[in-house]
Amino acid sequence: MAPTACFNCKExxxxxxxxxxxxxLCRACFINIFETEVHETIIGTNLFFPGxxxxxxxxxxxxxxxxxxxxxxxxxxxNYGLDLCLLSIDEGxxxxxxxxxxxxxxxxxxxxxxxxxxxxxxxxxxTMDQVVEQVGKKGNCTYCGVFRRQALDRxxxxxxxxxxxxxxxxxxVAETVMMNLLRGDLPRLSRGTSIVTSSxxxxxxxxxxxxxxxxxxIVLYAHHRQLDYFTTECIYSPEAFRGSARxxxxxxxxxxxSSILDIVKSGEDxxxxxxxxxxxxxxxxxxxxxxxxxxxxxxxxRTSGGEMAAMxxxxxxxxxxxxxxxxxxxxxxxxxKANRGPTGKAVxxxxxxxxxxxxxxxxxxxxxxxxxxxxxxxxRPKTAIxxxxxxxxxxxxxxxxxQMERAQLSAT
Amino acid sequence: xxxxxxxxxxxxxIPITVEFTGGLExxxxxxxxxxxxxxxxxxxxxxPNISYLLKYLVDNLMKxxxxxxxxxxxxxxxxxxxxxxxxxxxLEGEEAYELQQGDNIVFVSTLHGG
Numbered sequence: 446m447a448p449t450a451c452f453n454c455k456e457x458x459x460x461x462x463x464x465x466x467x468x469x470l471c472r473a474c475f476i477n478i479f480e481t482e483v484h485e486t487i488i489g490t491n492l493f494f495p496g497x498x499x500x501x502x503x504x505x506x507x508x509x510x511x512x513x514x515x516x517x518x519x520x521x522x523x524n525y526g527l528d529l530c531l532l533s534i535d536e537g538x539x540x541x542x543x544x545x546x547x548x549x550x551x552x553x554x555x556x557x558x559x560x561x562x563x564x565x566x567x568x569x570x571x572t573m574d575q576v577v578e579q580v581g582k583k584g585n586c587t588y589c590g591v592f593r594r595q596a597l598d599r600x601x602x603x604x605x606x607x608x609x610x611x612x613x614x615x616x617x618v619a620e621t622v623m624m625n626l627l628r629g630d631l632p633r634l635s636r637g638t639s640i641v642t643s644s645x646x647x648x649x650x651x652x653x654x655x656x657x658x659x660x661x662x663i664v665l666y667a668h669h670r671q672l673d674y675f676t677t678e679c680i681y682s683p684e685a686f687r688g689s690a691r692x693x694x695x696x697x698x699x700x701x702x703s704s705i706l707d708i709v710k711s712g713e714d715x716x717x718x719x720x721x722x723x724x725x726x727x728x729x730x731x732x733x734x735x736x737x738x739x740x741x742x743x744x745x746x747r748t749s750g751g752e753m754a755a756m757x758x759x760x761x762x763x764x765x766x767x768x769x770x771x772x773x774x775x776x777x778x779x780x781x782k783a784n785r786g787p788t789g790k791a792v793x794x795x796x797x798x799x800x801x802x803x804x805x806x807x808x809x810x811x812x813x814x815x816x817x818x819x820x821x822x823x824x825r826p827k828t829a830i831x832x833x834x835x836x837x838x839x840x841x842x843x844x845x846x847x848q849m850e851r852a853q854l855s856a857t
Numbered sequence: 858x859x860x861x862x863x864x865x866x867x868x869x870x871i872p873i874t875v876e877f878t879g880g881l882e883x884x885x886x887x888x889x890x891x892x893x894x895x896x897x898x899x900x901x902x903x904x905p906n907i908s909y910l911l912k913y914l915v916d917n918l919m920k921x922x923x924x925x926x927x928x929x930x931x932x933x934x935x936x937x938x939x940x941x942x943x944x945x946x947x948l949e950g951e952e953a954y955e956l957q958q959g960d961n962i963v964f965v966s967t968l969h970g971g
Contacts, residue, residue, distance in 0.1 A: 676880035695935040
């Protein structure tokens with residue numbers, strides 16, 4: 446096939462077809478346009494202010510590596526005046542996170558950014574290796590996600606930084622829209638599409654500058670700029686990406702590439718229709734804690750639903766009746782407009798508290814991380830049996846099996 | 858370089874480089890770059906194309922059992938990018954592209970996190 450000329454410069458050989466508009470671009474034009482679009486997103490949403498200190502949540506993976514590279518480029522090109530640094534969380538997974546942290550350390554040198562690494566062991570007294578030893582491989586992503594969410598905030602707070610950017614891309618956002626649509630979760634639907642998530646109660650702002658960037662283009666950008674990023678599968682959920690929402694998104698992209706941004710757009714438009722009182726409702730409760738599900742790029746779509754559902758059910762049991770009530774009213778309110786007055790009041794009445802244990806923002810007396818830690822600590826010496834109660838039979842039995850296997854091993 | 862039985866009159870086998878990145882290398886013994894030599898002609902007289910290469914890779918190179926993480930419905934799994942000499946394979950005719958000597962074929966997974 447004869448080489449195709451670049452749509453933009455009409456000269457160089459096109460090497461890329463853009464998913465969003467099918468434009469064929471050469472390497473140089475693609476890199477330039479990709480960066481310019483992120484710049485436009487940043488300017489259009491007033492994402493930063495001059496002199497702002499910004500921590501990039503860095504995992505060493507493609508998304509956060511591209512984010513760091515693009516932000517460094519744009520910061521210099523357009524004089525944002527940002528003080529950028531890398532913030533990494535060490536979950537304590539041997540053979541997985543050690544390698545990716547090495548990548549982040551190289552990135553820190555390559556991008557001349559200071560790097561701070563905060564470990565789960567330091568924060569919670571548990572590494573993920575230890576958590577998995579306790580609860581088994583199923584459902585451990587929930588622990589990891591809840592812990593990571595707080596860890597980034599705490600890391601930022603420790604550095605005195607009030608803005609954390611993450612590498613969430615358009616595919617992630619589209620996936621979140623689909624998930625929340627399927628769950629009928631309006632409050633989260635309205636927040637998930639927003640570029641900035643911040644809570645009145647927390648002074649740490651979160652944003653995702655790559656929310657309009659296709660995962661495909663992020664990977665190609667990394668490829669064509671030969672960025673140093675780390676890829677492996679987490680050893681505790683090696684097939685996590687087989688999740689159905691993710692597969693759906695990728696299948697749709699194959700059929701019609703613009704689908705992904707169309708879903709993001711639909712999500713934004715639907716979000717605008719969500720009544721303000723509903724939108725705010727889950728805010729205090731979910732913002733701080735539940736968006737953690739997006740831990741590993743987008744864990745919520747990549748894990749097979751069962752284990753997440755089981756864990757959520759268990760967590761829900763621990764929640765106060767008050768919030769349960771709010772939740773139900775909230776659904777009524779969003780469906781029956783006539784009820785909005787009293788409903789709105791009830792929703793607003795929910796106040797943001799701080800966890801009694803760790804002082805992290807939470808709508809509950811005890812935040813989710815501390816609830817999980819409770820379960821872990823309670824079972825530290827003899828393990829599993831109680832943890833298994835709230836979960837699927839299959840899960841508890843497999844955990845038990847593991848315990849028995851270990852017991853046998855140590856007996857011999 | 859040895860002649861393969863399938864090579865036609867005076868036609869040479871086709872040496873190419875195949876690369877797996879973005880996490881796909883995990884399915885190929887954590888080896889990113891592979892040298893592969895394809896026959897100049899297949900049994901039916903046609904030239905080897907990407908479809909043939911996929912089958913060849915699964916049959917000859919891939920020891921991992923999780924074939925569906927690479928191939929789905931006889932084609933590359935959605936979410937895996939294919940670059941032919943650094944260009945998106947869509948610009949080159951996708952699976953119908955006939956391989957040339959010295960071609961560099963890259964398979965990049967977008968499905969893996971980090």
